[in-house]
Amino acid sequence: MKTDLKIAILFFLFNTIFICAQSGKTPAPAKKGMVVTSHYLASEVGRAILKKGGNAIDASVATAFALSVTLPSAGNIGGGGFLVYYGDDGVKSTFNFREKAPLAATENMFLDEEGKIKNNSNHEGLLATGVPGTVAGLYLAHQRVGKLPWSDLVAPAIELAENGIPATYRNEWFVNFIAKNKAKYPSTAKVFLKNGITPYKPGEIWKQPELAETLKRIQKNGADGFYKGKTAKLIAEFMKKNGGLITEKDLAKYEAQELKPVLGTYRGYEIVSMPPPSSGGIALIEMLNILEGYNLSEMGHNSSAALHVLTEAMRRAFADRAEFVGDADFNPDLPIEKLISKEHANNLRSSIDLQRASPSDSANFNAKFLIPESPETTHISVVDKDGNAVSLTYTLENSYGNKIVVDGAGFLLNNEMGDFNPIPGYTNSQGLIGTKPNLVQPEKRMLSSMTPTIVAKNGKPLIVIGSPGGRTIINTVLQVILNSIDFNMNIAQAIEAPRIHHQWFPNKTSFERYGISPDTEKMYKSLGHEVYYRNSQGQAMGIFIDRKKNMIYGAADSRSFDARAVGY
Known part of the structure; x- marks a missing residue:
């Protein structure tokens, strides 16, 4: 197929998908399979793999590689994440491909002589980059559960990178930023700007030949195509030249x-989620256990009473997250079973006053800096014709990671080292955590809030859900599940409904602007809660499997500009 024809087809897809796609509170229906992502072209890649006979793992792998081309703000091969799998046969598994600290990393690597963070070095520059995990994770999942040949799954991403995709408004701020800062980000300018100089305008075709060559090495050699050979050398040489820590040894050792x-x-439903180094699964189950003791449907959706107990559950789960959770390989005494037990939830629930907000107590901690988790992540939900389900969340941390492209390799690097606790022993009322479980150590995986989750009933997947959003991810996933189970919403309604967020510290609750009525807010505040506003929270991607009707329903959050749910 000639390049001009392929470009014409891309423009056709660009226009027709916008006309025909799911949006708002009406989910997209399908009989055989469904893919929901933050970019319409990636969703189409996943659907094509399903129609070709691939299973949910195949489609999620191909979609993830496609997103590394179409959604560079979060889709990636230079970052990491988590995948939850639930087969129609009842088999459940997860894949952890969170980034690792390099071998040369140290506990105080980001601090100056006064114990303060140097020049935001845990978020900016190559010191902030963890050893990427995405390629290894996708490859392992495919080796364990995949069906189609590996090369078939990487091929669509190569085609998108070589032939080009329409630039989108979503990337406009970034390309303009790079155009103004070409001297600081020369390797990034070479990839993201036309001739390395001019920003692409929305709708113009953007090609990524260096990324295509990197993907070809992965296509041919699997994970070794990234962690060994030319790509590994390009990464290591770029790091050495520009002050980074990652070496060829770091890459070769990654697994x-x-x-x-x-x-x-929860109320007879099975909750299947990610273990550490994700904190999401533990916190989600802990909150659901607490909330199971209340009749939320009787309280009413987003009533002041319901929001109050929801906030108190969030407060307690995030306090436990801060105190206990980190990479299990480095925290052998992590009390997972206690934290997700009904008994622990009963004890926490007994401390909730229905007439008054609890204090958030940091008396045992002290710090001076606020280091929030970035909201820029992306999520993929997939169900295949056999009812197998995948929930996959991965990220670069900040939007576009550390904004640095590996010269000659064409992909952005993560700045995930910022998810470690940067100042040992310091926790403050503004949200910084300094507890031991998540301090920097060589080869340790940093704590994450990503919460890919599958809800099942009678041993069969029912709801596939996940979201970006930093620490808000956990609470976004929680509220979609509550909306579905307690308030009988369809998957699109459950995703579109207004959301709140509380994370222990800072001791404030965020409301989505225009989401909660002034009367409800007034009653909520009268219980002692402090409120602030955010424009939006998360970008949930969800699927509901209606086994009675033999239908699959997908919904892409309208908070995400280019997102689409597509099925067949």
């Missing part, structure tokens, strides 16, 4: 993990 999921129940 993804297959782990058992954390499991819980």
Whole structure:
């Protein structure tokens, strides 16, 4: 197929998908399979793999590689994440491909002589980059559960990178930023700007030949195509030249993990989510356990009473997250079973006053800096014709990671080292955590809030859900599940409904602007809560499997500009 024809087809897809796609509170229906992502072209890649006979793992792998081309703000091969799998046969598994600290990393690597963070070095520059995990994780998942040949799954991403994609308004701020800062980000300018100089305008075709060559090496050699050989050398040489820590040894030693999921129940539904180094599964199950003791449907959706107990559950789960949770390989005494137990939830629930907000107590901690988690992540939900389900969340941390492209390799690097606790022993009322479980150590994986989750009933997947949003991810996933189970919303309604967020510290609750009525807010504040506003929270991507009707329903959050749910 000639390049001009392929470009014409891309423009056709660009226009027709916008006309025909799901949006708002009406989910997209399908009989055989569904893919929901933050970019319409990636969703189409996943659907094509399903129609070709691929299973949910195949489609999620191909979609993830496609997003590394179409959604560079979060889709990636230079970052990491988590995948939850639930087969129609009842088999459950998770894949951990969170980034690792380099071998040369140290506990105080970001601090100056006064114990303060140097020049935001845990978020900016190459010191902030962890050893990437995405390629290893996708490859391991495919080796364990995949069906189609590996090369078939990487091919669509190569085609998109070589032939080009329409530039989108979503990337406009970034290309303009790079155009103004070409001297600081020369390797990035070469990839993201036309001839390395001029920003692409929305709708113009943007090609990524260096990324295509990197993907070809991955296509041919699997994970070794990234962690060994030319790509590994390009990464290591770029790091050495520009002050980074990652070496060829770091890359060669990296391994993804297959782990058992954390499991819980909520009102007779099974909750299947990600174990550490994700904090999401533990916190989600802990909150659901607390809330199971209240009749939320009787309280009313987003009533002041319901929002109050929701906030108190969030407060307690995030306090436990801060105190206990980190990479399990470096925290052998991590009390997972206690934290997700009904007994622990009963004890926490007994401390909730229905007439008054609890204090958030940091008396045992002290710090001077606020280091928030970035909201820029992306999520993929997939269900195939056999009812197998995948929930996959991955990220570069900040939007576009550290904004640095590996010269000659064409992909952005993460700044995930910022998710470690940067100042040992310091926790403050503004949200910085300094507890031991998540301090920097060589080869340790940093704590994450990513919460890819599958809800099941009678041993069969029912809801596939996940979201970007930093620490808000956990609470976004929680509220979609509550909306579905307690308030009988369809998957699109459950995703579109207004959301709140509380994370222990800072001791404030965020409301989505225009989401909660002034009367409700007034009653909520009268209980002692402090409120502030954000424009939006998360970008949830969800699927509901209606086994009675033999239908699959997908919904892409309208908070995400280019997102689409597509099925067949």
